[in-house]
Amino acid sequence: MAFIDTIIEKAKAANKTIVLPEGEDPRTLEAAAKLLERGIVKVILIGNKEKLISSAGKWDISGAVFIDQQNYPQYEEYVEAFAQLRKKKFATIEEAREKAKQLMRDEVYLGVMMVKMGIADGMVSGACHSTADTLRPSLQILKTAPGTKLVSAFFMIIVPNCEYGADGVFLFADSGLVENPSADDLSEIALSSAKSFKQLTEIEPNVAMLSYSTYGSAHSVLTEKVVEATRLAKEKAPELNLDGELQLDAAIVPSVGSSKAPGSPVAGKANVLIFPDLDSGNIGYKLAQRLAKAEAYGPVTQGIAAPVNDLSRGCSADDIVGVAAITAVQAIK
Numbered sequence: 526m527a528f529i530d531t532i533i534e535k536a537k538a539a540n541k542t543i544v545l546p547e548g549e550d551p552r553t554l555e556a557a558a559k560l561l562e563r564g565i566v567k568v569i570l571i572g573n574k575e576k577l578i579s580s581a582g583k584w585d586i587s588g589a590v591f592i593d594q595q596n597y598p599q600y601e602e603y604v605e606a607f608a609q610l611r612k613k614k615f616a617t618i619e620e621a622r623e624k625a626k627q628l629m630r631d632e633v634y635l636g637v638m639m640v641k642m643g644i645a646d647g648m649v650s651g652a653c654h655s656t657a658d659t660l661r662p663s664l665q666i667l668k669t670a671p672g673t674k675l676v677s678a679f680f681m682i683i684v685p686n687c688e689y690g691a692d693g694v695f696l697f698a699d700s701g702l703v704e705n706p707s708a709d710d711l712s713e714i715a716l717s718s719a720k721s722f723k724q725l726t727e728i729e730p731n732v733a734m735l736s737y738s739t740y741g742s743a744h745s746v747l748t749e750k751v752v753e754a755t756r757l758a759k760e761k762a763p764e765l766n767l768d769g770e771l772q773l774d775a776a777i778v779p780s781v782g783s784s785k786a787p788g789s790p791v792a793g794k795a796n797v798l799i800f801p802d803l804d805s806g807n808i809g810y811k812l813a814q815r816l817a818k819a820e821a822y823g824p825v826t827q828g829i830a831a832p833v834n835d836l837s838r839g840c841s842a843d844d845i846v847g848v849a850a851i852t853a854v855q856a857i858k
Contacts, residue, residue, distance in 0.1 A: 528683045528694050529820065529847050532725065536565050536853035543849045544645040546636035548572030548591075549580065550652045556845035558584035565846065566853045569645055571632040592639070594632050603629045603638045610641075610666060628662070637662040640831050646856035649849050651836030656702065660826065663833040673828040675713040678702035678835065679721060680810045680823035681851070687817075689777040690796040696722045696730075697798050697813075700806035701824025701835065711754035715799045716762050717827045722797050725854060733776035733795035734758070734769025735805070739785045742772075751801055766790050773798070773809075822847045825855075832856050 543560070547553045548570040554577065557568045562585065570577055574591035607629060608621040615621040628634040633654055639645045650659045660676070669676055678701035687693030698718040703710060711734065719730040734755045738748040748770055755769035768791035775785040775792050782793025800806035814821040824835050825848065832855035834848050 528681065528726070529822070529850070532847070532850045532854055533563070533565055535857070536850040537563075539853050539857050540567070541646040541853035541856045542567040542569060542644070543852055544569040544571065544636040544639050544648045545845070545849070546571040546632040546648065546650050547652050547654065548577050548632070551580070552652050552840065552842040552845060554581040554586055555584050555842035556849065557581075557586045557589055559842065559846050560849055561586065561588040565850050569636075569639065571636055592635070594630050594635050597635075599642075600629060603635070603642070606642065607634075607638060607666065631662075633658055634662045634666070637666045637833060640833065641666050647832035647834070647852040649834050649836065649845060649852055651834075652838060652840055652845065655838075656824070656835050659833065659835045660702070660829075663826075663829050667830040667833065669828055670830045673713075673717065675706075675710055675717070676702065676826060676828035677706075677710075677714045677717055678824035678826050679718055680821050681725065681825065682810060682813050683820040683822075684813060684817050685819070691726060691728045693819075694726060694728070695796055695798055695813075696725075697800065697806060697810045698827075699803060700800065700810045702803070702826070704803045706802065708750050708753035709757055711751065711799060711801065712757035712761060715754070715758045715767060715797075716765070718797050718799060719762070719765055719767070721825070721827050721855075725851065728796065730766065730797045731791045731795045732758075732765060732767040732797040732799060733771045733791050734767065734799050735773055735776060736770035736801060737772060738770050739772045739775045739792075740770070740789075742785070747801065754799075768792065769799075771795070820847075822851060825851055 543566045568589040570589045604625040607625040612621045636648045677699045679698035682695040684693040722730040736751040751770040774781040776795040779793035786792035813819040
């Protein structure tokens with residue numbers, strides 16, 4: 526069964542509720558209709574019910590729960606909850622409440638608060654909001670997961686007719702959030718990504734710390750960062766199958782891996798690829814998506830206390846469906 530089909534089946538069984546705050550985006554309405562028709566998740570749409578149903582046209586979204594951010598019964602409750610969460614950031618609780626009154630009319634803040642209050646299990650946003658607009662309220666309201674030092678983002682990359690990785694299934698990180706991670710940041714991204722890959726695929730992760738160098742074939746500040754990140758990650762999680770620094774071909778091609786990194790437990794069979802910075806991670810996933818015709822689901826966040834996921838603003842409705850299903854699986858305890 527294809528990766529996304531497996532994820533969808535898991536999501537159906539989990540019976541989770543996902544809030545989609547961008548109700549006025551046509552792709553969101555189409556995605557909501559498909560999610561409801563297939564029974565993948567229960568859907569909360571933020572926006573005026575009559576307006577959204579009219580805008581949806583042929584797409585049947587009548588099975589969603591509709592919350593109008595300008596007028597909903599829980600407004601005062603959410604204002605007070607947000608004010609209490611953020612009161613240390615203001616001189617007085619009254620100032621916190623005044624700010625909360627503004628933000629609880631914002632669809633993304635409202636969506637995140639619904640996750641915080643247990644009304645929804647997760648949120649998917651970003652079709653018409655920036656990453657910052659999606660993640661800022663998530664970090665303010667939900668904060669980081671226990672034991673997590675860093676919030677990062679990954680893409681699930683599914684390459685058709687591919688013998689590498691897990692039959693063409695890869696996790697690329699960080700490809701969406703952390704611009705220039707330190708060695709310690711990279712080690713944290715690697716550990717989080719290994720957990721995410723195992724959770725979503727039920728396949729053991731083989732984690733490659735990528736560089737333009739393999740096992741010291743080149744030396745620079747850039748390669749030394751990856752060497753140190755590898756050392757830190759192994760120290761933090763000695764049970765994890767992780768190695769580096771590895772070039773991409775050494776990481777995924779068995780013949781190249783055995784030649785360039787003989788004895789490596791990962792070379793030639795990596796399925797989790799940790800890029801040294803956001804430039805390389807973002808370029809890498811787009812190359813796979815556009816040239817190899819890979820499916821790319823993400824950016825999926827990891828490290829937030831509850832699942833909130835960003836979307837590329839160039840996403841399709843089917844992309845939203847896929848990320849909503851992934852979000853539901855992330856919400857399984």
